[in-house]
Amino acid sequence: MVQQLNGGIARDMVMPHKRHAVSWSFKMTSVPVLGKFRPIVGQCCQQCTPDSLSRYRKTFGQSPRLDFHNILCVDETHTRYRGWLVRRICCVLFVSGRKVYPSPVNSRQESIYESSSVREALAANPKAPEGGESQGQPRHISTFRPLINTCISPGVLRCVGWVMTKMFAAVFASIQVNLNHFEALHRVSEEGSLLVYVYVRQSMLDSLLISLVLFCNNLRVPYTICPIRINNSFLRAILRKIGIIFLPPFASTEQDAEADNLYAPVMTSLVRELLHEGQSLSLGVSAESGQGGQWLARIRQLIKDGSVPDICLVPVGISYDCVPETHMQVSDLFGWLSSLLWRKPEGIVRIHLAQPFTLKEMYASGRCRVVEWRPLQDLLLPVIINDSTVSEFGERKMWWFPPCRSVSESTELAHQESELNTAIAVHLVFSVISCMAVMSTSLLSSLLLYRHRKGVSTSILCRDVSWLTEELLFRNKDVGFGGSLTEVVHYAVTLLAPHLIIAAVPSRQDPLIVPRPTLASTQHLDLQAQIVTHAFILEAVGACAVSAMLSEIASSGISSKVRADSADGDQVKGDLEFDVVLCQLELTERALQLCHLLPPGFRPPCQSSQNFALDAIDSLVRCGILIMEEVQKNVPICDFWKREGALTWTTTDGSYQSDSDCEEQDLLSYKISQPNQCPEMLFFLCNMLAGRLRALSWTTTFLDHLKTPLPEGDFVTQLCSHLCDTANKKKQHYESCSQEAAQAAVGTLIDLGVLMEERREGGIFLGVTPLFQSTQNRQKLQRFISQYLCD
Template identity: 30%
Template sequence: IATMLESRLQTKLRSSPNGRETSLWSSGFRMKLESVTPFLGKYRPFVGCCCQTSTPKSWESLFHRGIRDLGFCNVILVKEENTRFRGWLVRRLCYFLWSLEQHIPPCQDAPQKIMESTGVPGGAGEGQVPDLVKKEVQCILGHIQAPPCPFLVRLFSWALLPFLNCVFLNVQLHKGQMKMVHKAAQAGSPLVLLSTHKTFLDGILLPFVLFSQGLGLPAPCLIRLCPMSHRALLRKPGGLFLPSEANLSLDSSEGLLARAVVQAASVPLGLWTGALAVLRSLCSHLGCSRQICSQVHLAQPFSLQEYTISARSCWGSRQTLEQLLQPIVLGQCAAVPDTEKEQEWTPITGPLLALKEEDQLLVRRLSHHVLSASVANSAVMSTAIMATLLLFKHQKLLGEFTWLTEEILLRGFDVGFSGQLRSLLQHTLSLLRAHVALLRIRQGDLLVVPRPGPGLTHLARLSAELLPVFLSEAVGACAVWGLLVGRVPPQGPWELQGIELLSQKELYRQILLLMHLLLQDLLLLQPCQSSYCYCQEVLDWLIQCGLLVAEETPGSRAACGRKLWGAVLTPTCPLQLSQQLRCPDFFLFLCRLLSPLLKAFAQAAAFLRQGQLPDTESGYTKQLFEFLQATAQEEGIFECVDPKLAISAIWTFRDLGVLQQMPSPAGPRLHQCSTFARRDNQEKLEQFIWQFICS
């Protein structure tokens, strides 16, 4: 289909009214259809590996060596082989027999367990629990739980199987990931499961997957607002409900005992709490039955005990962003300090306040590891790829969609789609129909045009899902642009290919500057990874993908850019822009992935001249967002109109010392730093950001 479209695309490639390139899409009658698969060769990428630096023993003991050969299984497909029996009657009753054979862990003595909890006054060996406290605990337990009924648990499991088979075509689970979780469970230590909850379906899918695989059930779901009729039905399967009068907010002193009881009451059979509400929500999906596929990814388990020991040894000297970057922004110095950036945005409230400062830091850095694993576990959807192509590339939708899918898989990320290319594109465009215009210009040909305004904003939000996949290359490409920004001819940076030499030391500096400017939550830089290691990783990726090549000196062996790793480079080894034909287009694509965030930062710097301060953080965020909206209407930069980008800009400027948070009787308020109240320093900040933006 790509061959047949080549001539058409060359002659019919047009520009949309807002200046964006668009492409034509043929219906492809009587042509062999190209298929898009979520794997390369016969292997699918394995996602969610734990960090080898902070948990090396967990990697050695829990990682499954033959992981790529194990494939996937459909957990909702229950056959005769899943039971101990055989025969025609068994095949008709296999769901029922399967539910009878599932292991249900025994329910422990909940009142005694709660009395021994550290959260209850007098518990955990502190002394005899007063009789009054015992009575209150019994009263609270009477509100929130009832003895679970194993029969109803099995009945729920049996009813759920045919229901899930009606809703889903399949629910895939990686066998290798499941083997690793089983191996961790056999070690004897309790498993702590952290769910990212991508959709509301996870509330019913994840417990079912764990229950069906013999891993027991997770901690109970706590539902506060639920009709009494639902509570009466759901208590028997082990439902756990909060009393209506209990105040469980972290900043409230009321309901202290109720919060302690709820935290201590691990009734593992509370799986089906809220099941009716979930089933009611799923009824709307029955119209598209047998068309929905689901995939559950489980990250590689690791030992929390090992992490707490090894993570402390990775802590080095750190400085604030203000100390690292502000002197360079203002032109007071040129060298980047040889230290790490200190940036911890996890709110220190509630339970964290009871921990020591060192333990608080440990929890915050653990959250960065969890965030990195959750992003690696998130499959890229076809809408994100289509939005990225329409915004930043989209010369040929058919060919580029396949290319971008393969690039995602090559980088170890999974994709959540497969099928015939033309049908897949049709389905994706139908999902985006509110944000793109499909214009039929002649029989069999469609013109795809992003809608201006909110349509571009929505496409930019979807395209941000691809940023973690190409993040290292995008940071490197923007750093290269910043290095060449003063010497780039009007034709573009690739006019310098094969001529201009790039200093490896200067490129390192540019990568460090941009890395410090970006939020740590965006970079997904793990706390045990140094910034200089990240710089080397970025440089390695730029060489591997062919954007940069090492300059060959006389007497040295020729080196292929794709196979040359940073370890081979010497600190003085000069680099050149590659002369491959595809590189300029790929370079601009990488730069544009970061452009929405960087342009939001640049516009936030321009807004310093007219923002009304002092103000609360939420109030100033609203001011900045309204400014982004107004600027988008004037300049057509709708990709920056996102409240999340406004928040990121304010957080970065607060770290940088541009904004200062000061206490006041009405609460903390943002003030403008006296240094950046000057017009010339505001312009220096804006120019510093614009050097990384590819115009």
């Protein structure tokens, strides 16, 4: 589905004119990057929420005019007045004219104190001292009073809105939103539905950007669940007047707050009271650790108990040209704000508010099912340890995900509820990432890191940028840039210049661009390129499956012919011809096994892993890497794991086969196509997942040095140190030693049964399970993971 791109949008989307730090020594013809149409992104899931999809289809993104607006660009046309003075105070007039929905506290505090869950938590906590409070409440609950009294003051909100507009103007060149997406939100708001905005945590500015965008478009500013601790009392008091709910004073991290027995019931009661008042909420979910998903579980529990009738979830995709250098834990925010006065604004932010859908429809209809969720060790351990060729069917159960770990009951019903909460959180993460636009820096980072790590000339880079942009639009992925090809590449190179080596040689017509082989630069490029990996996840999984089979064939001693027109040293020119036929069954099983290792957010849980593996192989046929052919029964193919009685899957492009046929069906197989760019494209796709897979492989070697269980925090810290040491020895692959890659590896090994969690007095300790204390089993695990690396 597409939208028409009119001439007006080109002015909003073109790269901002600024003095570039990088100069070009060549000239190229300006070729438009974007065509006449752009994809519509952010539609809700057709399988899980079909009613919401059809209900808001007419009001979501269906306007014939695609209208992007920079909310930092405020002039007299945005006010009711005109004149010389208005042009100088237009921002003040614009802020004062916005609609604000006040939120008095009233009797919120008494309702929370008298709730049954809070009283039960107080009765079960004998350590809480009694007395001393004027209202007769335990002193322990008084620490939550500032959180409960958080409100939205119209005067403070207008003042802070003006300050945020000026602050973001000093940070970003523009903040663009699609105004067509707000029509559906206004309709939902007029119907009286409760809105909950969900975003993926990237920066401490995420929640402020959402509040500012909604404020500027006359929508209710939400109460924001913010996992940040700010020590400055004045700033904390101001932000509480605009609906920011911080951590309690006794907690330095979100994990510390969740460990308190009283925090969960008080926060659940607070959310219930806010929804009863008709307020909106905004919460962020971490794509790596799943933190924030517990809030979705609490809201769902309120709906299930009948305390809240229903809510509408709105995924919000925030895309940065360059993610601001901020941290979740802020010690001196005033110092950071003052530093903005001495820097020039750079970078563009694109915000997509996706189509709203009801939470009750998602879980009550049974369409988002988790009946096949099984422990990862049941799915993969027979393949890893016993060299089994039969893949188990089911979905990966994530024990380390917060909604799962918060459930203490051991009943089967409680586990199903926990798994459903996890599925909803993972689905929201996937929905948010799906509606995020690909920025020019993300596109350039993926090309430099995954395709041209050794360097590329600017002319070839421009050609690849044009090709990759078309591929992204073809996959219904929006891009957050526009203008001519040279402007896009020039702008992206300028933002990424600190992480690049730009060499201009007089003998060359265009400069050579090489990514810096350092830890900071590689991790920055990898962080920017992750959104492209999400767009190509099907092709990446399929390419890794092909690479695994080719490596197995090569190690088995089967030769393949290589046809080359000419050869110069180590470089081979011409077409590569592989006389190898790959069995469809084996390719699909390799892809199925790999998709179990993917971290949350890469695919929705409403799609089965079997269908995902089939789609991964089909995607390689569509993009021309594989060619499908039927092999007769008397023709031998490379089928090392052929067995009888196994379920044979066919691709959607395959011919119809009836189950009633008595004779054995012909096998479907694939050959690698022969175009010159096919091997390069295959390696490009494999490199997208190589960073995470390599981090998982290096983590297995770290287990050799683990003698005793370590606290979870110390384990991750020592693991990151080990990953960095390994990358420094190899002087490459620094993207595999990031904090996110280490956390994802730990979560996978916990699910796989390699690591076990032990709850002790000092917290959660991680140790190696008895099965993998054997060196032989750890080597089998490492070989299983390394087969997907095309090194």
